[in-house]
Structures are given as C-alpha cells and as structure tokens.
Amino acid sequence: MSVKSVTHLNFRGDARAALTFYQSVFGGEAAIVTYQDAGAVQDPADAGQVMWGQVAAGNGFHVMAYDVPVRLPYDKGRNAFFVSLRGxxxxxxxxxxxxxxxxxxxxxxxxxxxxxxxxxxxxxxxxxxxxxxxxx
Incomplete structure (x- = not known):
C-alpha cells in the first residue's frame, strides 16, 4: 500500500492562473479539469472554473488546486487549502x-x-x- 499527501489549494476563480504560475516556477506538467468537463455544473458561473487541477514535476513538486463553487462559502485567508490523502x-x-x-x-x-x-x-x-x- 502506498499513500501520498498533497497540499490542495482552494481559490475563487484563480486556480487556473495559480497552477500556470506554479508550473512556470517549478516546471512539470499541469492538468486541469473544469466543472463543465466533468459534467458537474450546478451553477452556470462555475462551468469554466477548475474543478480539479494539479502541477506535478519530476523534481518532487506537487500541488493540487480548484475553484470553490459559488454556492459554497470562501474566505481567502480562512479556507485556502485542504490536505489531499490518496492511496x-x-x-x-x-x-x-x-x-x-x-x-x-x-x-x-x-x-x-x-x-x-x-x-x-x-x-x-x-x-x-x-x-x-x-x-x-
């Protein structure tokens, strides 16, 4: 069994820009799935927002991110990250x-x-x- 924990950053409309920035800093590959891509649009304002994204680099850098849907509360300084535990x-x-x-x-x-x-x-x-x- 292997397990991996990754910092999961939360944004309101800035996830794509943040992932692009982190990729420019650390290198690696970016992957982005929008709410529309996943068929998970509950509010039209969320359609083009990032439902899940990540940057993973061969040097070990790995971060995940998403845009908090408009139906959920978001406070940039209060709920800015999750810990993602995958196995x-x-x-x-x-x-x-x-x-x-x-x-x-x-x-x-x-x-x-x-x-x-x-x-x-x-x-x-x-x-x-x-x-x-x-x-x-």
Whole structure:
C-alpha cells in the first residue's frame, strides 16, 4: 500500500492562473479539469472554473488546486487549502478516514465518486480539511 499527501489549494476563480504560475516556477506538467468537463455544473458561473487541477514535476513538486463553487462559502485567508490523502487500498484509506472522522465535521461522506472508487471530505477536530480518496 502506498499513500501520498498533497497540499490542495482552494481559490475563487484563480486556480487556473495559480497552477500556470506554479508550473512556470517549478516546471512539470499541469492538468486541469473544469466543472463543465466533468459534467458537474450546478451553477452556470462555475462551468469554466477548475474543478480539479494539479502541477506535478519530476523534481518532487506537487500541488493540487480548484475553484470553490459559488454556492459554497470562501474566505481567502480562512479556507485556502485542504490536505489531499490518496492511496490505492480501500481498506487502509477507510481506516484512516474513520480515525480522522473522530470529532470531525463530515463535509462529504466517504463513498463512491465518478472519478474514484472512494472519495470523502471532512474537517477534523483541529479545523484541517482533508480530502481522502482511493485511486484504482
């Protein structure tokens, strides 16, 4: 089982520009999926915004980012990042999820998602938001 944690930056309309900037600084490859690309548009204002993006470089730099949908609150200084925890074994990820969930606020229950066999989001008792998923 391998696991990887990555800083996941949150923006309101600036994710594409930020990813482009970080790629210019660190190199690597950028990947960007909009809400429209994923068929996940709930508000037309979000259609061209980044639902998921990342820059990953051979030197080890890796950051993920997205544009917070307009229906959700966003405070640039308050909820500017998540910790993304990804693994390839559902049992181990589920075990970590259950431990992180102790005293947490569940934002999205752990369950199947269109892009992953398991995905969930919670804010732990210390105020850190974790995005947890299994990639298989």
């Amino acid at each position: 390839d074994a559902a049992q181990e990820i589920t075990g970590w999820w259950e431990k992180l969930a102790d005293g947490a606020t569940i934002v999205q229950p752990l369950g199947p998602a269109p892009w992953a066999p398991l995905y969930g989001m919670l804010t732990d008792r210390f105020g850190v938001t974790w995005v947890v998923d299994v990639l298989s």
